[in-house]
Amino acid sequence: MKETKSMNAPSCTEIRTRLQDYLDGDLPRKESMSLFLHIRECDSCGKDLEEMQRLNGLLGGLPPVQPPEDFDARILESVPYAAYRAMEPLRRERMPVILDEEALPAFVRARGTRAVGGLITVLTAVGLATDALSGGWAILMVAGALPEALVLLQSASRRIYAGVMHHPSTR
Known part of the structure; x- marks a missing residue:
């Protein structure tokens, strides 16, 4: 297991916390390149990336989960609508x-x-x-x-x- 270290290079721990963002393409270009270079040189982080890619593939193949029938009703019940409705006349008068x-x-x-x-x-x-x-x-x-x-x-x-x-x- 070869881990790279330099003054500006991120540690393996830092790389692992950013792998999902890297896979999703959510990292800035410079940070993405830094992760790419680290993963190319570090066998341990490379294996973690492969494992995460495999897991993402498995998750993508699962059928979608449907929320319970009363999901919306339960959410709406938890919202304090009395205060919201009391403010309604004030909202309508705005310009x-x-x-x-x-x-x-x-x-x-x-x-x-x-x-x-x-x-x-x-x-x-x-x-x-x-x-x-x-x-x-x-x-x-x-x-x-x-x-x-x-x-x-x-x-x-x-x-x-x-x-x-x-x-x-x-x-």
């Missing part, structure tokens, strides 16, 4: 964070920002419609409309979400 009114920054929600943005949008649209401004000003119109659009989009999304999630037919 996704992005739809919460406070999700948008205060300066975006501020009436002043929205009013100035609306005014910029209207003035830019009028200027573009009367050919008083060139097409480059369209960016200003979009930028002016953005705060109001964000608030309106969030508000509409919140109403849609609340309607879908709290509609009696979806429960």
Whole structure:
């Protein structure tokens, strides 16, 4: 029985604890290579690997085990559902964070920002419609409309979400 030892090489004990992971392909490449090199040189670990491969083959040939008929019921009985059900009304009232009114920054929600943005949008649209401004000003119109659009989009999304999630037919 030849066992290898070096400064960075894992010991036979360490190798044996990782053999199943090695067989399953669950080890990182470097660690897998280290195990491979050790097993190639160490007869004892090589025999352990062969034995584990044989055992895995035998286990794979066994018929699947069916759980008892009352398995699900026994699991569900062990879960404390009273506390879970007591929390149900709280869970239904939640709103996704992005739809919460406070999700948008205060300066975006501020009436002043929205009013100035609306005014910029209207003035830019009028200027573009009367050919008083060139097409480059369209960016200003979009930028002016953005705060109001964000608030309106969030508000509409919140109403849609609340309607879908709290509609009696979806429960």
